[in-house]
Amino acid sequence: MTISFFYDVGLAVLILGVGTTTIFAHTAFAAVIAFVVYGLLLAIAWVRLAAVDVALTEAAIGGGLTGMLLLGAVARLRHAKVDDIRTGLPVRLVAGVLCALIAAGLASAILLPPAVIPTLAPMVMENLAQSGLGNPVAGVLFVYRALDTLLEKVVVLLALLGVWSLAPDSAWGGIPALRVYARPNATLTFLAQLLPPLGIVVGVYMCWVGAKEPGGAFQGGAILAAMWLLVMIAGLESPPSIGRPWLRLLLVVGPALFLAIGLAGFLLANAFLAYPPGYAKPMIVAVEIALTLSIAVALGMLAAGPPERVRQQ
Amino acid sequence: MNAATLFGLCGAALVGFGLYGLVTNPEPLRKVLAFNLLGSGVFLVFGAISKRAAAAGLGGDPVPQAMVITAIVVAFAATAMAIALVLRLLEETGRATLSSDGPGGTSTDGGNS
Numbered sequence: 001m002t003i004s005f006f007y008d009v010g011l012a013v014l015i016l017g018v019g020t021t022t023i024f025a026h027t028a029f030a031a032v033i034a035f036v037v038y039g040l041l042l043a044i045a046w047v048r049l050a051a052v053d054v055a056l057t058e059a060a061i062g063g064g065l066t067g068m069l070l071l072g073a074v075a076r077l078r079h080a081k082v083d084d085i086r087t088g089l090p091v092r093l094v095a096g097v098l099c100a101l102i103a104a105g106l107a108s109a110i111l112l113p114p115a116v117i118p119t120l121a122p123m124v125m126e127n128l129a130q131s132g133l134g135n136p137v138a139g140v141l142f143v144y145r146a147l148d149t150l151l152e153k154v155v156v157l158l159a160l161l162g163v164w165s166l167a168p169d170s171a172w173g174g175i176p177a178l179r180v181y182a183r184p185n186a187t188l189t190f191l192a193q194l195l196p197p198l199g200i201v202v203g204v205y206m207c208w209v210g211a212k213e214p215g216g217a218f219q220g221g222a223i224l225a226a227m228w229l230l231v232m233i234a235g236l237e238s239p240p241s242i243g244r245p246w247l248r249l250l251l252v253v254g255p256a257l258f259l260a261i262g263l264a265g266f267l268l269a270n271a272f273l274a275y276p277p278g279y280a281k282p283m284i285v286a287v288e289i290a291l292t293l294s295i296a297v298a299l300g301m302l303a304a305g306p307p308e309r310v311r312q313q
Numbered sequence: 314m315n316a317a318t319l320f321g322l323c324g325a326a327l328v329g330f331g332l333y334g335l336v337t338n339p340e341p342l343r344k345v346l347a348f349n350l351l352g353s354g355v356f357l358v359f360g361a362i363s364k365r366a367a368a369a370g371l372g373g374d375p376v377p378q379a380m381v382i383t384a385i386v387v388a389f390a391a392t393a394m395a396i397a398l399v400l401r402l403l404e405e406t407g408r409a410t411l412s413s414d415g416p417g418g419t420s421t422d423g424g425n426s
Contacts, residue, residue: 008316012323019327019354022346023334031346042353045320049364050372054356057382061389062353073342073396080409087337095336103329106358110321117365121374136375137382145379152383159390163397168404218386295386302393305400 008048015041028077032070039063052214053137056206060222061299068229069303072178132281134212141216142284146273150262153255153291156298160251164242167306173243176301177308178232192234199227207292211281217254217288221295228300242307247297254294258287321361327354341399341411345392352388356381 018041021034039062046055087095124136124144133139141149167174203223210216231237240247261283265274275283331351335344363377403409 008319012319015323016326019350020330022350023330028340028342031343035346046360048316049320049360051360051378054360054378054381057385062385066349066389066392069393069396073400076400077342077403077409080403087339092337095333099329099333102332103325106325106328107322110318110325110361113365119374120376124375137379140375140379148383152387155387156390159394162394166397166401218382302390306397
């Protein structure tokens with residue numbers, strides 16, 4: 001029992017308290033605010049689990065971008081007619097008991113671990129030196145499970161296509177209506193002028209340092225996306241219309257380069273997504289830089305939502 | 314009990330609460346929130362298990378960590394899609410509900426025809 005254990009207990013209690021607020025809060029607005037706080041607390045928990053890469057992603061994407069998206073939705077749903085049907089007490093009781101059973105099942109899996117816990121960590125560390133990377137998480141993302149990472153980018157692009165295709169016909173090729181829920185004021189404008197220079201440097205640094213230390217394309221891209229969104233929400237810059245060629249190009253450059261290098265692996269290293277010996281690190285860094293740009297644009301446009309108005313010019 | 318077990322139990326409880334919110338709350342937006350809570354609980358359980366498997370001089374197992382990073386990004390993409398659907402439903406029917414009775418029920422003309 002050390003002092004850090006009491007700190008962890010306090011953190012776990014806070015996470016549970018704020019987490020349940022997102023479920024039991026009376027208004028959706030309160031629930032979303034609780035969710036943002038919850039995301040940040042969860043990021044601290046990930047640091048305590050020695051997963052700094054995950055913590056950065058959770059803070060930037062889980063708390064920040066998701067929170068922004070939800071806040072925008074709450075603002076628009078504020079005047080929606082909500083049915084006043086509440087789930088009946090018997091149903092809630094049964095659901096509560098069953099959900100508690102599932103939680104108890106998971107808890108027992110944690111409390112009664114198998115004798116030998118399977119892990120691939122030693123294999124990762126043995127072969128990491130060949131890739132020239134210093135961050136084992138980046139090694140897993142870009143070397144051992146590169147196919148997952150590539151397909152994940154495709155999933156993000158598919159989600160963006162899905163969001164865009166929800167636009168009414170008349171708004172196709174228009175501008176995402178990000179400004180709808182912003183009442184630009186002096187503080188917001190000031191922040192949008194002050195933060196982006198710093199944030200862009202942090203985002204670029206995060207992408208670059210990802211090869212050796214915690215960080216990488218996801219985290220860097222999320223920070224760049226946040227800076228872009230801040231400028232757009234403050235009204236300093238209009239969101240781009242979704243038909244812009246530069247926008248489309250930035251969206252696909254990351255996955256396309258990744259795929260091209262993956263296919264080149266057939267010729268140079270005899271396998272899809274394999275890197276030729278000695279060139280692994282420069283290739284991975286190139287893919288990371290391209291992916292950071294694509295992720296930043298894709299996350300920003302996902303958060304901005306479907307196009308709603310046609311450009312007035 | 315160490316930190317990994319503690320946060321693992323915390324994750325298990327979050328899964329329970331998230332699932333409860335998903336089942337009982339009628340508002341679509343609250344369901345999306347609950348689903349995110351459920352997801353992050355699963356990630357935390359996964360993270361706690363991977364911390365136990367820490368070996369090779371690392372703080373935690375990098376393989377599950379990389380998978381959780383991928384999962385967080387995919388969860389965000391799915392959330393963005395779900396919210397776009399809810400807002401589109403509101404735009405089409407003036408209601409944000411999943412109940413099938415009433416004017417904004419299951420059979421609306423998509424408006425995109």
